[in-house]
Amino acid sequence: MTTGTLAFIILAAISLQVGLFTLTALYRRRALFCAAASVPPATAASTWKGFREFVVQRRVSEDPQGTICSFYLRPVDGRPLPPFKPGQFLTFRLPVDDPAGGRSGSVIRCYSLSDAPHPDYYRVSIKRVPALPGQPVQPPGVASNFFHDRVTEGSRLKVRAPAGHFHLREQDQSPVVLIGGGIGITPMLSMLNRLLESGSPREIWLFYGIRNGREEIMGDHLRSLAERHANFHLYRCYSAPADGETAGLDFQHRGRVDVPLLRATLKPAHYQFYLCGPPAMMESLAPGLEELGIGDIFYESFGPATLARPGATETQSETAAAEISVTFGRSGRQIAWDRQAGSLLEFAEAQGIEVDAGCRAGSCGGCQTPIESGDVVYDQPAVAEVEPGHCLLCITRPKNDLTLAA
Ligand SMILES: Cc1cc2nc3c(=O)[nH]c(=O)nc-3n(C[C@H](O)[C@H](O)[C@H](O)COP(=O)(O)OP(=O)(O)OC[C@H]3O[C@@H](n4cnc5c(N)ncnc54)[C@H](O)[C@@H]3O)c2cc1C
Numbered sequence: 335m336t337t338g339t340l341a342f343i344i345l346a347a348i349s350l351q352v353g354l355f356t357l358t359a360l361y362r363r364r365a366l367f368c369a370a371a372s373v374p375p376a377t378a379a380s381t382w383k384g385f386r387e388f389v390v391q392r393r394v395s396e397d398p399q400g401t402i403c404s405f406y407l408r409p410v411d412g413r414p415l416p417p418f419k420p421g422q423f424l425t426f427r428l429p430v431d432d433p434a435g436g437r438s439g440s441v442i443r444c445y446s447l448s449d450a451p452h453p454d455y456y457r458v459s460i461k462r463v464p465a466l467p468g469q470p471v472q473p474p475g476v477a478s479n480f481f482h483d484r485v486t487e488g489s490r491l492k493v494r495a496p497a498g499h500f501h502l503r504e505q506d507q508s509p510v511v512l513i514g515g516g517i518g519i520t521p522m523l524s525m526l527n528r529l530l531e532s533g534s535p536r537e538i539w540l541f542y543g544i545r546n547g548r549e550e551i552m553g554d555h556l557r558s559l560a561e562r563h564a565n566f567h568l569y570r571c572y573s574a575p576a577d578g579e580t581a582g583l584d585f586q587h588r589g590r591v592d593v594p595l596l597r598a599t600l601k602p603a604h605y606q607f608y609l610c611g612p613p614a615m616m617e618s619l620a621p622g623l624e625e626l627g628i629g630d631i632f633y634e635s636f637g638p639a640t641l642a643r644p645g646a647t648e649t650q651s652e653t654a655a656a657e658i659s660v661t662f663g664r665s666g667r668q669i670a671w672d673r674q675a676g677s678l679l680e681f682a683e684a685q686g687i688e689v690d691a692g693c694r695a696g697s698c699g700g701c702q703t704p705i706e707s708g709d710v711v712y713d714q715p716a717v718a719e720v721e722p723g724h725c726l727l728c729i730t731r732p733k734n735d736l737t738l739a740a
Pocket residue numbers: 423434443444445446447458459460461462463464465466472473474475476477478479517520521635636637638639640641693697
Protein backbone atom coordinates (compact mmCIF):
# COMPACT_ATOMS: atom_id res chain seq x y z
CA MET A 335 0.00 0.00 0.00
CA THR A 336 1.37 3.40 -0.97
CA THR A 337 1.63 6.28 1.50
CA GLY A 338 -1.03 8.13 -0.55
CA THR A 339 -3.51 5.23 -0.30
CA LEU A 340 -2.85 4.92 3.45
CA ALA A 341 -3.42 8.69 3.92
CA PHE A 342 -6.63 8.44 1.87
CA ILE A 343 -7.95 5.54 4.01
CA ILE A 344 -7.14 7.40 7.26
CA LEU A 345 -8.82 10.57 5.97
CA ALA A 346 -11.90 8.63 4.84
CA ALA A 347 -12.13 6.90 8.26
CA ILE A 348 -11.86 10.24 10.09
CA SER A 349 -14.52 11.83 7.84
CA LEU A 350 -16.83 8.85 8.40
CA GLN A 351 -16.38 9.13 12.18
CA VAL A 352 -16.98 12.92 12.19
CA GLY A 353 -20.06 12.45 10.01
CA LEU A 354 -21.47 9.76 12.30
CA PHE A 355 -20.75 11.87 15.40
CA THR A 356 -22.47 14.92 13.88
CA LEU A 357 -25.51 12.88 12.86
CA THR A 358 -25.80 11.36 16.35
CA ALA A 359 -25.46 14.79 17.98
CA LEU A 360 -28.10 16.25 15.66
CA TYR A 361 -30.46 13.35 16.37
CA ARG A 362 -29.94 13.77 20.15
CA ARG A 363 -30.57 17.52 19.95
CA ARG A 364 -33.76 16.92 17.99
CA ALA A 365 -34.94 14.27 20.47
CA LEU A 366 -34.24 16.63 23.39
CA PHE A 367 -36.02 19.51 21.64
CA CYS A 368 -39.04 17.33 20.91
CA ALA A 369 -39.15 16.15 24.53
CA ALA A 370 -38.93 19.72 25.82
CA ALA A 371 -41.55 20.98 23.42
CA SER A 372 -43.95 18.11 23.98
CA VAL A 373 -47.34 18.79 25.48
CA PRO A 374 -49.76 16.31 27.03
CA PRO A 375 -51.15 13.98 24.38
CA ALA A 376 -54.01 15.78 22.65
CA THR A 377 -57.28 14.00 22.25
CA ALA A 378 -60.50 15.40 20.83
CA ALA A 379 -61.44 16.51 24.35
CA SER A 380 -57.98 17.55 25.39
CA THR A 381 -57.88 21.23 24.71
CA TRP A 382 -59.48 24.22 23.04
CA LYS A 383 -58.31 27.41 21.41
CA GLY A 384 -59.30 30.86 22.57
CA PHE A 385 -61.98 31.31 25.22
CA ARG A 386 -64.61 28.69 26.11
CA GLU A 387 -67.73 29.45 28.09
CA PHE A 388 -68.04 27.96 31.57
CA VAL A 389 -70.82 28.18 34.11
CA VAL A 390 -70.17 28.52 37.84
CA GLN A 391 -71.73 25.49 39.42
CA ARG A 392 -70.85 26.17 43.03
CA ARG A 393 -68.96 28.72 45.12
CA VAL A 394 -67.51 27.93 48.53
CA SER A 395 -65.95 30.25 51.10
CA GLU A 396 -62.67 28.64 52.15
CA ASP A 397 -61.15 30.55 55.09
CA PRO A 398 -62.47 31.74 58.47
CA GLN A 399 -62.25 35.43 57.48
CA GLY A 400 -64.08 34.89 54.18
CA THR A 401 -61.46 36.41 51.87
CA ILE A 402 -60.85 33.31 49.75
CA CYS A 403 -63.58 31.74 47.68
CA SER A 404 -63.53 28.65 45.46
CA PHE A 405 -65.44 28.54 42.18
CA TYR A 406 -66.38 25.20 40.60
CA LEU A 407 -66.69 25.51 36.83
CA ARG A 408 -68.39 23.32 34.21
CA PRO A 409 -68.23 23.91 30.45
CA VAL A 410 -71.49 25.25 29.01
CA ASP A 411 -71.13 23.00 25.93
CA GLY A 412 -71.26 19.93 28.21
CA ARG A 413 -68.32 18.29 26.45
CA PRO A 414 -65.71 16.46 28.56
CA LEU A 415 -62.93 18.47 30.12
CA PRO A 416 -59.33 17.86 29.15
CA PRO A 417 -57.03 16.76 31.95
CA PHE A 418 -54.44 19.24 33.14
CA LYS A 419 -51.17 18.98 34.98
CA PRO A 420 -51.51 19.83 38.68
CA GLY A 421 -49.94 23.27 39.14
CA GLN A 422 -51.30 24.73 35.88
CA PHE A 423 -53.63 27.71 35.70
CA LEU A 424 -56.70 28.96 33.85
CA THR A 425 -56.93 32.36 32.16
CA PHE A 426 -60.18 34.32 32.43
CA ARG A 427 -61.52 37.22 30.42
CA LEU A 428 -63.87 39.15 32.69
CA PRO A 429 -66.42 41.74 31.59
CA VAL A 430 -65.12 44.59 33.71
CA ASP A 431 -63.10 47.75 33.05
CA ASP A 432 -59.45 47.69 34.00
CA PRO A 433 -58.57 51.10 35.46
CA ALA A 434 -54.91 50.39 34.65
CA GLY A 435 -55.70 50.57 30.94
CA GLY A 436 -56.13 47.81 28.41
CA ARG A 437 -59.24 47.02 26.41
CA SER A 438 -62.29 48.73 27.88
CA GLY A 439 -64.85 46.39 29.40
CA SER A 440 -62.43 43.50 29.59
CA VAL A 441 -59.81 42.27 32.03
CA ILE A 442 -57.66 39.16 31.75
CA ARG A 443 -56.32 37.33 34.80
CA CYS A 444 -54.81 33.92 35.59
CA TYR A 445 -55.90 31.65 38.45
CA SER A 446 -54.28 28.34 39.39
CA LEU A 447 -56.38 25.23 39.33
CA SER A 448 -56.73 24.32 43.00
CA ASP A 449 -57.98 20.74 42.85
CA ALA A 450 -56.77 17.51 41.28
CA PRO A 451 -57.88 16.96 37.67
CA HIS A 452 -61.46 15.66 37.47
CA PRO A 453 -63.32 15.05 34.22
CA ASP A 454 -66.42 17.06 35.11
CA TYR A 455 -65.22 20.30 36.72
CA TYR A 456 -62.36 22.72 37.23
CA ARG A 457 -61.86 24.62 40.48
CA VAL A 458 -60.08 27.90 41.19
CA SER A 459 -59.72 29.56 44.60
CA ILE A 460 -59.48 33.33 44.59
CA LYS A 461 -58.34 35.74 47.26
CA ARG A 462 -60.00 39.13 47.42
CA VAL A 463 -57.40 41.91 47.04
CA PRO A 464 -58.63 44.77 49.23
CA ALA A 465 -57.89 48.47 48.89
CA LEU A 466 -54.73 49.30 50.83
CA PRO A 467 -54.26 52.48 52.83
CA GLY A 468 -51.23 54.58 51.93
CA GLN A 469 -50.17 57.54 49.87
CA PRO A 470 -51.82 57.16 47.43
CA VAL A 471 -54.40 54.60 48.51
CA GLN A 472 -54.08 51.43 46.44
CA PRO A 473 -57.41 50.61 44.81
CA PRO A 474 -59.11 47.24 45.40
CA GLY A 475 -58.13 44.51 42.95
CA VAL A 476 -60.32 44.55 39.86
CA ALA A 477 -60.68 40.88 39.00
CA SER A 478 -60.63 39.34 42.48
CA ASN A 479 -63.36 41.71 43.70
CA PHE A 480 -65.36 41.04 40.56
CA PHE A 481 -65.24 37.32 41.37
CA HIS A 482 -66.18 37.83 45.02
CA ASP A 483 -68.93 40.40 44.46
CA ARG A 484 -70.44 39.60 41.09
CA VAL A 485 -69.75 35.97 40.19
CA THR A 486 -72.51 33.77 41.58
CA GLU A 487 -73.74 30.25 40.97
CA GLY A 488 -75.02 30.24 37.37
CA SER A 489 -72.68 33.04 36.20
CA ARG A 490 -70.98 32.42 32.88
CA LEU A 491 -67.25 33.04 32.42
CA LYS A 492 -64.88 32.99 29.47
CA VAL A 493 -61.94 30.71 30.11
CA ARG A 494 -58.80 29.71 28.24
CA ALA A 495 -57.53 26.11 28.40
CA PRO A 496 -55.21 25.09 31.28
CA ALA A 497 -51.63 26.18 30.71
CA GLY A 498 -48.32 26.74 32.45
CA HIS A 499 -44.96 25.06 32.87
CA PHE A 500 -45.12 25.02 36.66
CA HIS A 501 -46.58 21.59 37.33
CA LEU A 502 -46.05 18.36 39.20
CA ARG A 503 -43.57 15.96 37.64
CA GLU A 504 -45.56 12.77 38.11
CA GLN A 505 -43.24 10.36 36.36
CA ASP A 506 -40.53 11.02 38.98
CA GLN A 507 -40.74 9.07 42.22
CA SER A 508 -38.55 11.27 44.45
CA PRO A 509 -40.12 12.76 47.61
CA VAL A 510 -42.07 15.96 47.08
CA VAL A 511 -41.85 19.16 49.12
CA LEU A 512 -44.71 21.58 48.47
CA ILE A 513 -44.21 25.10 49.84
CA GLY A 514 -47.11 27.53 49.64
CA GLY A 515 -47.15 31.03 51.11
CA GLY A 516 -50.58 32.69 51.51
CA ILE A 517 -52.69 32.27 48.39
CA GLY A 518 -49.67 30.56 46.78
CA ILE A 519 -51.11 27.41 48.36
CA THR A 520 -53.55 26.92 45.44
CA PRO A 521 -51.28 25.06 42.98
CA MET A 522 -49.96 23.01 45.93
CA LEU A 523 -53.50 21.89 46.75
CA SER A 524 -53.91 20.63 43.22
CA MET A 525 -50.63 18.70 43.40
CA LEU A 526 -51.34 17.34 46.88
CA ASN A 527 -54.86 16.19 46.02
CA ARG A 528 -53.61 14.56 42.85
CA LEU A 529 -50.79 12.68 44.57
CA LEU A 530 -53.02 11.37 47.36
CA GLU A 531 -56.05 10.59 45.16
CA SER A 532 -53.84 8.60 42.80
CA GLY A 533 -52.45 6.58 45.75
CA SER A 534 -48.90 7.76 45.13
CA PRO A 535 -46.47 6.17 47.61
CA ARG A 536 -44.16 9.20 47.38
CA GLU A 537 -43.28 10.98 50.61
CA ILE A 538 -45.06 14.35 50.55
CA TRP A 539 -44.37 17.41 52.69
CA LEU A 540 -46.56 20.49 52.67
CA PHE A 541 -45.11 23.64 54.28
CA TYR A 542 -47.90 26.19 54.42
CA GLY A 543 -46.87 29.73 55.47
CA ILE A 544 -49.56 32.08 56.79
CA ARG A 545 -49.94 34.52 59.66
CA ASN A 546 -52.39 32.43 61.69
CA GLY A 547 -55.43 30.17 61.53
CA ARG A 548 -57.73 32.95 60.33
CA GLU A 549 -55.89 32.87 56.99
CA GLU A 550 -55.84 29.11 56.62
CA ILE A 551 -57.78 27.70 53.70
CA MET A 552 -59.36 24.23 53.60
CA GLY A 553 -58.02 23.55 57.11
CA ASP A 554 -60.32 20.56 57.76
CA HIS A 555 -59.47 19.01 54.41
CA LEU A 556 -55.71 19.32 55.04
CA ARG A 557 -55.93 17.90 58.57
CA SER A 558 -58.05 14.99 57.40
CA LEU A 559 -55.56 14.17 54.62
CA ALA A 560 -52.69 14.24 57.12
CA GLU A 561 -54.58 11.86 59.44
CA ARG A 562 -55.46 9.42 56.67
CA HIS A 563 -52.16 9.27 54.75
CA ALA A 564 -48.99 8.21 56.54
CA ASN A 565 -46.83 9.47 53.64
CA PHE A 566 -48.21 13.03 53.92
CA HIS A 567 -46.65 15.45 56.43
CA LEU A 568 -48.52 18.72 57.02
CA TYR A 569 -46.40 21.57 58.34
CA ARG A 570 -48.40 24.73 59.05
CA CYS A 571 -46.10 27.68 59.78
CA TYR A 572 -47.76 30.63 61.54
CA SER A 573 -45.74 33.84 61.59
CA ALA A 574 -48.17 35.62 63.97
CA PRO A 575 -50.27 33.05 65.85
CA ALA A 576 -53.50 34.43 67.30
CA ASP A 577 -54.25 34.31 71.03
CA GLY A 578 -55.16 30.77 71.99
CA GLU A 579 -53.36 29.11 69.06
CA THR A 580 -50.92 26.50 70.32
CA ALA A 581 -47.77 25.21 68.63
CA GLY A 582 -47.92 21.46 68.05
CA LEU A 583 -51.70 21.54 68.15
CA ASP A 584 -53.00 24.30 65.87
CA PHE A 585 -49.77 24.69 63.92
CA GLN A 586 -46.37 22.99 63.64
CA HIS A 587 -43.91 25.89 63.45
CA ARG A 588 -43.90 29.46 64.80
CA GLY A 589 -42.32 31.66 62.14
CA ARG A 590 -41.96 31.75 58.39
CA VAL A 591 -41.05 28.89 56.08
CA ASP A 592 -37.30 29.25 55.73
CA VAL A 593 -34.20 27.27 54.86
CA PRO A 594 -33.17 26.50 58.49
CA LEU A 595 -36.64 25.00 59.07
CA LEU A 596 -36.40 22.84 55.95
CA ARG A 597 -32.87 21.77 56.84
CA ALA A 598 -33.95 20.79 60.35
CA THR A 599 -37.09 18.95 59.22
CA LEU A 600 -36.18 17.09 56.03
CA LYS A 601 -34.02 13.98 56.12
CA PRO A 602 -31.13 13.91 53.63
CA ALA A 603 -32.56 12.85 50.24
CA HIS A 604 -33.05 14.17 46.75
CA TYR A 605 -36.35 16.09 46.77
CA GLN A 606 -38.57 17.82 44.26
CA PHE A 607 -39.39 21.27 45.65
CA TYR A 608 -42.41 23.22 44.41
CA LEU A 609 -42.65 26.82 45.63
CA CYS A 610 -45.27 29.50 45.23
CA GLY A 611 -45.72 32.49 47.47
CA PRO A 612 -45.23 36.20 47.98
CA PRO A 613 -42.09 37.80 46.51
CA ALA A 614 -40.28 38.03 49.88
CA MET A 615 -40.69 34.30 50.49
CA MET A 616 -39.57 33.37 46.99
CA GLU A 617 -36.57 35.69 47.11
CA SER A 618 -35.28 34.14 50.33
CA LEU A 619 -36.19 30.51 49.74
CA ALA A 620 -35.31 29.85 46.12
CA PRO A 621 -31.60 30.83 46.31
CA GLY A 622 -31.30 29.25 49.78
CA LEU A 623 -32.63 25.94 48.47
CA GLU A 624 -30.39 26.06 45.45
CA GLU A 625 -27.45 26.52 47.80
CA LEU A 626 -28.55 23.54 49.89
CA GLY A 627 -28.44 21.45 46.73
CA ILE A 628 -30.83 18.74 47.91
CA GLY A 629 -33.13 18.52 44.95
CA ASP A 630 -34.82 20.02 41.94
CA ILE A 631 -36.62 23.32 42.47
CA PHE A 632 -39.66 24.52 40.55
CA TYR A 633 -41.35 27.81 41.32
CA GLU A 634 -44.10 30.18 40.32
CA SER A 635 -44.89 33.71 41.38
CA PHE A 636 -48.36 35.24 41.13
CA GLY A 637 -47.24 38.86 41.25
CA PRO A 638 -49.42 41.94 40.79
CA ALA A 639 -51.10 41.90 37.43
CA THR A 640 -52.02 45.47 36.70
CA LEU A 641 -49.15 47.56 37.93
CA ALA A 642 -47.77 49.24 34.86
CA ARG A 643 -44.11 50.01 35.34
CA PRO A 644 -42.95 52.02 32.34
CA GLY A 645 -39.26 51.52 31.74
CA ALA A 646 -38.91 49.39 34.89
CA THR A 647 -37.11 46.61 33.07
CA GLU A 648 -34.39 48.70 31.48
CA THR A 649 -33.31 46.55 28.65
CA GLN A 650 -30.13 44.56 28.25
CA SER A 651 -31.67 43.32 25.04
CA GLU A 652 -30.46 43.71 21.52
CA THR A 653 -32.87 46.51 20.69
CA ALA A 654 -31.10 48.97 18.49
CA ALA A 655 -30.37 52.45 19.82
CA ALA A 656 -31.51 54.07 16.57
CA GLU A 657 -35.07 55.31 16.22
CA ILE A 658 -37.60 52.58 15.85
CA SER A 659 -41.17 53.10 14.76
CA VAL A 660 -44.03 50.92 15.87
CA THR A 661 -47.23 50.87 13.85
CA PHE A 662 -50.47 49.67 15.39
CA GLY A 663 -52.37 48.24 12.45
CA ARG A 664 -55.93 48.60 13.76
CA SER A 665 -55.69 52.31 14.37
CA GLY A 666 -53.01 52.90 11.78
CA ARG A 667 -51.03 54.91 14.33
CA GLN A 668 -47.27 55.02 13.82
CA ILE A 669 -45.31 56.01 16.94
CA ALA A 670 -41.60 56.37 17.65
CA TRP A 671 -40.42 53.90 20.28
CA ASP A 672 -37.51 54.53 22.62
CA ARG A 673 -35.81 52.50 25.34
CA GLN A 674 -37.63 54.30 28.15
CA ALA A 675 -40.95 53.07 26.79
CA GLY A 676 -40.58 49.64 28.42
CA SER A 677 -42.26 46.59 26.95
CA LEU A 678 -44.53 46.82 23.93
CA LEU A 679 -47.46 46.36 26.31
CA GLU A 680 -46.44 49.32 28.48
CA PHE A 681 -45.77 51.33 25.33
CA ALA A 682 -49.20 50.55 23.85
CA GLU A 683 -50.97 51.35 27.12
CA ALA A 684 -49.09 54.62 27.52
CA GLN A 685 -50.23 55.60 24.02
CA GLY A 686 -53.86 54.77 24.78
CA ILE A 687 -53.91 51.83 22.37
CA GLU A 688 -56.38 49.18 23.55
CA VAL A 689 -54.64 45.81 23.91
CA ASP A 690 -55.39 42.71 25.97
CA ALA A 691 -53.20 41.89 28.96
CA GLY A 692 -53.35 39.56 31.95
CA CYS A 693 -50.37 38.35 33.94
CA ARG A 694 -47.91 40.86 32.41
CA ALA A 695 -45.22 38.22 32.75
CA GLY A 696 -45.42 36.02 29.66
CA SER A 697 -47.57 33.37 31.34
CA CYS A 698 -51.18 33.74 30.25
CA GLY A 699 -50.90 34.50 26.53
CA GLY A 700 -53.44 37.29 27.01
CA CYS A 701 -51.37 39.88 25.16
CA GLN A 702 -50.47 37.65 22.23
CA THR A 703 -50.56 39.79 19.06
CA PRO A 704 -49.84 39.02 15.40
CA ILE A 705 -46.76 40.69 13.92
CA GLU A 706 -47.41 42.06 10.43
CA SER A 707 -43.80 43.04 9.79
CA GLY A 708 -40.56 43.51 11.70
CA ASP A 709 -39.02 41.65 14.63
CA VAL A 710 -39.17 41.68 18.42
CA VAL A 711 -36.72 40.81 21.18
CA TYR A 712 -37.83 38.87 24.25
CA ASP A 713 -36.75 40.13 27.71
CA GLN A 714 -37.38 36.70 29.22
CA PRO A 715 -38.54 33.31 27.96
CA ALA A 716 -42.28 33.02 27.35
CA VAL A 717 -44.24 30.54 29.44
CA ALA A 718 -47.35 30.78 27.26
CA GLU A 719 -47.33 29.02 23.90
CA VAL A 720 -46.66 31.64 21.22
CA GLU A 721 -48.10 31.01 17.77
CA PRO A 722 -45.77 31.51 14.80
CA GLY A 723 -45.78 35.12 13.62
CA HIS A 724 -47.09 36.39 16.98
CA CYS A 725 -45.46 37.94 20.04
CA LEU A 726 -46.27 38.51 23.69
CA LEU A 727 -46.40 42.26 24.12
CA CYS A 728 -45.71 42.15 27.86
CA ILE A 729 -42.20 40.71 27.56
CA THR A 730 -41.02 42.02 24.19
CA ARG A 731 -39.56 45.13 22.67
CA PRO A 732 -39.15 46.02 19.01
CA LYS A 733 -35.86 45.04 17.39
CA ASN A 734 -36.50 47.11 14.27
CA ASP A 735 -39.43 48.91 12.68
CA LEU A 736 -42.48 46.94 13.65
CA THR A 737 -46.09 46.67 12.56
CA LEU A 738 -48.48 44.94 14.95
CA ALA A 739 -52.03 43.87 14.16
CA ALA A 740 -53.21 45.49 17.38
C1 LIG B 1 -50.04 32.03 37.00
C2 LIG B 1 -50.84 32.77 38.02
C3 LIG B 1 -51.68 32.07 38.89
C4 LIG B 1 -52.43 32.76 39.86
N1 LIG B 1 -53.22 32.04 40.73
C5 LIG B 1 -53.96 32.68 41.65
C6 LIG B 1 -54.81 31.95 42.54
O1 LIG B 1 -54.89 30.72 42.51
N2 LIG B 1 -55.56 32.67 43.43
C7 LIG B 1 -55.50 34.04 43.50
O2 LIG B 1 -56.21 34.63 44.33
N3 LIG B 1 -54.66 34.75 42.70
C8 LIG B 1 -53.92 34.10 41.75
N4 LIG B 1 -53.11 34.81 40.89
C9 LIG B 1 -53.11 36.30 40.97
C10 LIG B 1 -54.26 36.83 40.10
O3 LIG B 1 -54.02 36.57 38.74
C11 LIG B 1 -54.43 38.34 40.22
O4 LIG B 1 -53.19 38.95 39.99
C12 LIG B 1 -54.95 38.76 41.58
O5 LIG B 1 -56.24 38.19 41.79
C13 LIG B 1 -55.07 40.30 41.64
O6 LIG B 1 -55.83 40.71 40.55
P1 LIG B 1 -56.88 41.90 40.72
O7 LIG B 1 -57.38 42.22 39.35
O8 LIG B 1 -57.88 41.58 41.77
O9 LIG B 1 -55.98 43.04 41.28
P2 LIG B 1 -55.34 44.24 40.42
O10 LIG B 1 -56.40 45.16 39.99
O11 LIG B 1 -54.47 43.62 39.40
O12 LIG B 1 -54.48 44.94 41.55
C14 LIG B 1 -53.36 44.26 42.14
C15 LIG B 1 -52.70 45.20 43.14
O13 LIG B 1 -52.20 46.32 42.44
C16 LIG B 1 -52.70 47.50 43.03
N5 LIG B 1 -52.96 48.48 41.98
C17 LIG B 1 -53.72 48.33 40.88
N6 LIG B 1 -53.69 49.44 40.13
C18 LIG B 1 -52.89 50.32 40.77
C19 LIG B 1 -52.45 51.64 40.50
N7 LIG B 1 -52.82 52.29 39.41
N8 LIG B 1 -51.61 52.22 41.39
C20 LIG B 1 -51.20 51.58 42.49
N9 LIG B 1 -51.59 50.34 42.80
C21 LIG B 1 -52.41 49.72 41.96
C22 LIG B 1 -54.00 47.11 43.70
O14 LIG B 1 -54.33 47.98 44.76
C23 LIG B 1 -53.67 45.75 44.19
O15 LIG B 1 -52.99 45.82 45.43
C24 LIG B 1 -52.35 34.15 39.94
C25 LIG B 1 -51.51 34.86 39.05
C26 LIG B 1 -50.77 34.17 38.10
C27 LIG B 1 -49.88 34.95 37.16
